[in-house]
Amino acid sequence: AAKAAGRNGFSFFTPSLQVEAQRRQQVGNSLRHALRDNHFEAYYQPIIALDSGRAVKAEALLRWRHPEQGVLLPGDFIAVAEEIGMIGDIGNLVFQQTLELLEAWPGGQVSINISPRQFISGDCRHWLQEIAARQLPAGCLAVEITEGLLLDERPLVVNTLLGFHQAGVEVSIDDFGTGYSAMSYLKKFNIDYLKIDRSFIAGLARDNTDHAIAEAVIAMAHKLGMRVIAEGVETEAQRQLLLEAGCDYAQGYLFARPMPRQDFIDFIRSSQCRVAAGGND
Numbered sequence: 001a002a003k004a005a006g007r008n009g010f011s012f013f014t015p016s017l018q019v020e021a022q023r024r025q026q027v028g029n030s031l032r033h034a035l036r037d038n039h040f041e042a043y044y045q046p047i048i049a050l051d052s053g054r055a056v057k058a059e060a061l062l063r064w065r066h067p068e069q070g071v072l073l074p075g076d077f078i079a080v081a082e083e084i085g086m087i088g089d090i091g092n093l094v095f096q097q098t099l100e101l102l103e104a105w106p107g108g109q110v111s112i113n114i115s116p117r118q119f120i121s122g123d124c125r126h127w128l129q130e131i132a133a134r135q136l137p138a139g140c141l142a143v144e145i146t147e148g149l150l151l152d153e154r155p156l157v158v159n160t161l162l163g164f165h166q167a168g169v170e171v172s173i174d175d176f177g178t179g180y181s182a183m184s185y186l187k188k189f190n191i192d193y194l195k196i197d198r199s200f201i202a203g204l205a206r207d208n209t210d211h212a213i214a215e216a217v218i219a220m221a222h223k224l225g226m227r228v229i230a231e232g233v234e235t236e237a238q239r240q241l242l243l244e245a246g247c248d249y250a251q252g253y254l255f256a257r258p259m260p261r262q263d264f265i266d267f268i269r270s271s272q273c274r275v276a277a278g279g280n281d
C-alpha cells in the first residue's frame, strides 16, 4: 500500500511540474514577442502630497497589453521575466517611456520599481547618464527597492545605491514592514522614503494594530529624516487618519488608478488648473 501511495504521489506530482515548466516556457516566448512588438507599457499612478492634496509625484507601474488576454498585471509575468533574464530589457523600456513623461512634466518626479535581480544585474546604472543627456534634473527620478536588497552587502549593490543617492536620485523602500525589517540598513544607506505597505493601510480605520504600526512607522521615519508614502489608500477615512498621523504622501484608488501616460498628463494638467482656480481645499 505504501508503495502504491508513493507511486501515486510521484505520478501525481510529475505532470504538474511539467505543466508548470511548460507554462513558464510559453510565458517566456510570449514575453519575447511582446518586447519585440512593443506591447509593454508603463502606466502612472499619482502620488499625492497629503497637506496640499496635489499630485506631486507618480509611480511607474508596468502593464502588458496582450493582444488576446487584455491588459496583464506585473504579478502575472515579472517573475518569469526575471527567470529568463528579460527584466533588464523590460526595466529599460519603463525607464525610456518615463523619460518621455518627465519631459512633458517639468518639476515632476516618477519612481520606478527595480526588482532585486534587475538591480544586481546593474542594468540601471546608465540611467544617470541618460537623464543628464536629456538635461533633466536627477531628482526627477526615484527608485523603489525592497528591504531584502539592502541585506545584500555586495559592492555592486552598495555602490549603485550610493551612486543614485549622490547624483540626487531619491530612493524608496517599497512594501515597508512586510520584509525582513532588519532596520540596521536604514543607518547604512541614505533612504529618502518609506512606503507603508498596502496591507497595513487596509486595516487602518478598523484595526488598532495597523493604526499603531502606521503611526510608529511615520514617527520613526521622521526622526530618521525620511518621508513616508502610504500605498493603497482607498477610503476618505484612511486619508484622514494618515493626515492626522503626519503622513507625507499617499497613493491609491481614492485619488486615481494607474493610467496610461497621456491620461496621466491630462490628469496633472486638470488638477493644476483646479489649484490655479483657487480650489485648494
Ligand code: C2E
Binding pocket: 045, 060, 061, 062, 073, 074, 075, 078, 091, 094, 113, 114, 115, 118, 144, 174, 175, 198, 231, 232, 233, 234, 251, 252, 253, 254, 258
Ligand atoms: P508595488 O510597487 O508595491 O505597487 C503597488 C501596487 O498596488 C500596484 O500593483 C498598484 O496598481 C496597486 N495599487 C495602487 N493603489 C491601490 C489601491 O488603492 N488598492 C489596491 N488594491 N491596489 C492598489 P501592480 O501595478 O499590479 O504592481 C504590482 C507589483 O509589481 C508592484 O508592487 C511592483 O513590485 C511590481 N512592478 C510594477 N511595475 C514594475 C516594473 O516596472 N518593474 C519591476 N521590477 N516591478 C514592477
Ligand code: MG
Binding pocket: 059, 113, 144, 174
Ligand atoms: Mg512600488
Ligand code: MG
Binding pocket: 174, 175, 195, 197, 231
Ligand atoms: Mg509598494
Ligand code: MG
Binding pocket: 175, 197, 198
Ligand atoms: Mg506593494
